[in-house]
Amino acid sequence: MSDERKLSYGQAFNEAVSQMMEADPDVFCAGEDIGAFGGVFGTFLGLQAKFGEHRVVDTPISEQAIVGLGVGASVTGLRPIVDLMFMDFICVALDQIVNQAAKLKYMFGGEASLPMTITTAGGGGLSAAAQHSQSLEALLCHMPGLKVVMPSNPYDMKGLMISCIKDNNPTVMIKHKRLLGMSAVVPTEAYEIPLGKGNILRPGTDVTIVAYARMANEALIAAAELAKEGIECEIIDPRTLQPLDTDLIVDSAQRTNRVVVVHEAVRFGGLGGEIASQIQELAFDYLDAPVTRIGAPFSPVPFSPALEQHYIPDAKTILAGVREIMQRNVIRG
Amino acid sequence: MEISTTKQFDLHRRMVRIRLFEEAAGRLAEANRLPGFLHLYVGEEAVASGVCGALNDDDHITSTHRGHGHLVAKGGDFNRMMAELMGKATGYCKGKGGSMHISDTSLGMLGANGIVGAGSPIAVGAAFANRYRGRGQVAVAFFGDGSTNIGAFHEAANMACALHLPIVFACENNEYGEFTPRHKTMAITDIVDRAAGYGMPGVIVDGMDVIAVHEAAVEAVERARQGGGPSLIEAKTYRYYNHHGIQNLGLKYRPDEEVATWKQRDPIFTFEDRMIENGVATREKVDEIWAELRQDIETAIQFADDSPYPTPDQIMVDVYTKSSTTIGTKS
Ligand SMILES: Cc1ncc(C[n+]2csc(CCOP(=O)(O)OP(=O)(O)O)c2C)c(N)n1
Numbered sequence: 001m002s003d004e005r006k007l008s009y010g011q012a013f014n015e016a017v018s019q020m021m022e023a024d025p026d027v028f029c030a031g032e033d034i035g036a037f038g039g040v041f042g043t044f045l046g047l048q049a050k051f052g053e054h055r056v057v058d059t060p061i062s063e064q065a066i067v068g069l070g071v072g073a074s075v076t077g078l079r080p081i082v083d084l085m086f087m088d089f090i091c092v093a094l095d096q097i098v099n100q101a102a103k104l105k106y107m108f109g110g111e112a113s114l115p116m117t118i119t120t121a122g123g124g125g126l127s128a129a130a131q132h133s134q135s136l137e138a139l140l141c142h143m144p145g146l147k148v149v150m151p152s153n154p155y156d157m158k159g160l161m162i163s164c165i166k167d168n169n170p171t172v173m174i175k176h177k178r179l180l181g182m183s184a185v186v187p188t189e190a191y192e193i194p195l196g197k198g199n200i201l202r203p204g205t206d207v208t209i210v211a212y213a214r215m216a217n218e219a220l221i222a223a224a225e226l227a228k229e230g231i232e233c234e235i236i237d238p239r240t241l242q243p244l245d246t247d248l249i250v251d252s253a254q255r256t257n258r259v260v261v262v263h264e265a266v267r268f269g270g271l272g273g274e275i276a277s278q279i280q281e282l283a284f285d286y287l288d289a290p291v292t293r294i295g296a297p298f299s300p301v302p303f304s305p306a307l308e309q310h311y312i313p314d315a316k317t318i319l320a321g322v323r324e325i326m327q328r329n330v331i332r333g
Numbered sequence: 334m335e336i337s338t339t340k341q342f343d344l345h346r347r348m349v350r351i352r353l354f355e356e357a358a359g360r361l362a363e364a365n366r367l368p369g370f371l372h373l374y375v376g377e378e379a380v381a382s383g384v385c386g387a388l389n390d391d392d393h394i395t396s397t398h399r400g401h402g403h404l405v406a407k408g409g410d411f412n413r414m415m416a417e418l419m420g421k422a423t424g425y426c427k428g429k430g431g432s433m434h435i436s437d438t439s440l441g442m443l444g445a446n447g448i449v450g451a452g453s454p455i456a457v458g459a460a461f462a463n464r465y466r467g468r469g470q471v472a473v474a475f476f477g478d479g480s481t482n483i484g485a486f487h488e489a490a491n492m493a494c495a496l497h498l499p500i501v502f503a504c505e506n507n508e509y510g511e512f513t514p515r516h517k518t519m520a521i522t523d524i525v526d527r528a529a530g531y532g533m534p535g536v537i538v539d540g541m542d543v544i545a546v547h548e549a550a551v552e553a554v555e556r557a558r559q560g561g562g563p564s565l566i567e568a569k570t571y572r573y574y575n576h577h578g579i580q581n582l583g584l585k586y587r588p589d590e591e592v593a594t595w596k597q598r599d600p601i602f603t604f605e606d607r608m609i610e611n612g613v614a615t616r617e618k619v620d621e622i623w624a625e626l627r628q629d630i631e632t633a634i635q636f637a638d639d640s641p642y643p644t645p646d647q648i649m650v651d652v653y654t655k656s657s658t659t660i661g662t663k664s
């Protein structure tokens with residue numbers, strides 16, 4: 001019975017936090033509106049009532065100090081979870097994330113560890129415009145010292161969040177705003193999904209689609225459609241973007257010989273470029289076509305739904321990308 | 334300070350325009366006709382109106398996520414505002430910005446802003462440019478109580494004072510940042526206390542009294558214009574609706590009685606009563622103004638409804654400005 005229990009993506013996050021707070025008194029949360037209000041997305045609901053104001057802290061609107069609180073508290077022995085309401089707001093706190101959290105351990109010759117988790121919400125699709133819709137994961141993945149996860153479903157959310165909290169390094173958990181209500185079976189007990197381990201969301205033989213967060217779900221929709229045309233897609237969800245499960249991706253590429261990488265972030269300079277590059281370095285001889293990258297156009301996220309619906313990739317874009325790559329063939333001499 | 338009859342009507346008109354625009358936007362949002370987030374300014378009309386009523390057309394303002402009121406008070410056009418809220422091509426931002434980025438640079442309105450605190454440093458830049466050009470323009474930064482907890486505000490306030498810039502910091506203290514009361518996020522009660530730390534004068538005014546706001550603004554703007562440097566005005570005010578959207582009662586983070594108490598001091602109705610009592614206006618005249626402006630709103634909604642959505646080819650337009658070939662040719 002209980003293993004049939006369903007939770008939403010947001011509830012899975014909440015349960016992970018709750019169970020880790022129960023397990024370890026050093027775990028605390030801090031962020032804007034997360035206490036009495038439970039977070040603007042409801043992901044912290046009930047936690048302050050359960051653990052008290054000293055462990056679930058409503059902070060001022062002070063992103064830099066919020067992350068700094070995490071840095072200082074973790075380096076002195078606590079295990080903070082610090083929340084930045086929207087991913088766009090990491091920019092306000094970038095010094096603490098990039099120059100402090102990511103690098104302290106290294107700069108101190110290893111004589112420090114920062115078991116802190118930064119949680120935030122990214123992605124578009126809500127007409128929230130250019131400052132509340134971004135996918136800035138590439139920025140974070142470029143920073144040695146950080147670990148970055150972007151779950152695509154409730155099960156992964158819980159396991160990854162627990163792993164983030166338990167990890168002794170600064171981790172960034174990026175929730176996708178459009179997935180918060182997604183519901184699936186989530187085990188009641190605490191479990192971990194190891195950071196850096198990807199997942200084959202759907203096995204297939206003809207083409208590999210590498211996609212994460214909301215795009216993994218769009219890829220599933222596209223794959224179901226393509227199966228009707230006789231194209232079997234293998235969908236790899238890396239789940240963790242830093243460190244990246246390159247082995248899993250390369251292994252799949254070697255089997256299917258074709259790869260489409262999809263993300264919601266702007267295509268130029270996005271993670272797709274890194275993934276495509278790794279594939280060509282490690283599986284060049286196996287490829288029947290150049291790796292296809294699907295991402296958003298090189299513009300800020302537009303407000304109007306009339307524009308945003310064409311801006312963010314979706315199952316249709318993926319379908320078109322896969323159909324196109326299936327047409328291409330390398331002539332081997 | 335003697336406020337002329339014309340000015341009183343001017344301030345009143347600005348407030349009524351804001352109220353009507355915001356109530357209409359609220360109704361449209363309720364009917365699911367507006368995409369995205371909507372932060373309404375209802376209840377705070379006296380602040381934007383009293384301050385913008387002290388500005389010239391070529392003065393600059395920066396705004397916040399709660400920005401419609403600032404644009405209306407600076408003379409914003411209902412049609413283009415409504416179209417923008419609906420995401421239409423005829424909107425102020427051609428549908429690319431929406432409520433949270435609504436702007437009219439030709440009116441000196443340098444944008445609503447999705448990032449709390451981000452407007453104040455931009456106002457510092459505008460103030461710097463204004464003094465640099467020496468045309469006597471002033472910049473005003475509108476900002477919320479909550480935004481004074483962010484570094485950007487403090488850096489802006491300090492730099493403005495260090496450079497002695499022609500700027501006014503206009504705080505809308507509505508006692509909440511989103512769903513958290515002010516007292517939980519700062520140890521002071523009055524935002525004005527922050528002014529002293531940077532070396533600028535500050536005053537507290539009743540943000541529900543447009544004349545009080547206006548008088549303070551006239552003094553601060555004059556000081557800035559005459560080279561007297563920055564000052565801070567803290568207007569104690571209240572937003573009637575929820576942080577975003579249109580619910581006003583039954584919110585778990587604030588008591589309904591509090592809303593009722595503030596509404597008794599409604600900035601528009603109390604001002605109308607005063608104008609009538611003082612023989613400046615008559616009830617009929619006031620009703621006429623409302624009716625006229627209501628018509629403008631209806632026209633704007635119609636305009637927005639009839640307007641086309643932007644076409645997908647517009648996504649890549651206006652990411653960059655065309656490279657300048659005009660260096661050194663601009664006056
Ligand atoms: C940097 C940043 N942090 C958080 C937010 C989310 N947010 C939007 S409005 C707001 C509250 C702002 O409070 P205040 O400055 O008092 O303005 P008010 O809404 O009361 O007018 C918050 C926290 C944001 N937009 N930007």
Ligand SMILES: [Mg+2]
Pocket residue numbers: 477478479505506507508509510511
């Ligand atoms: Mg406020």
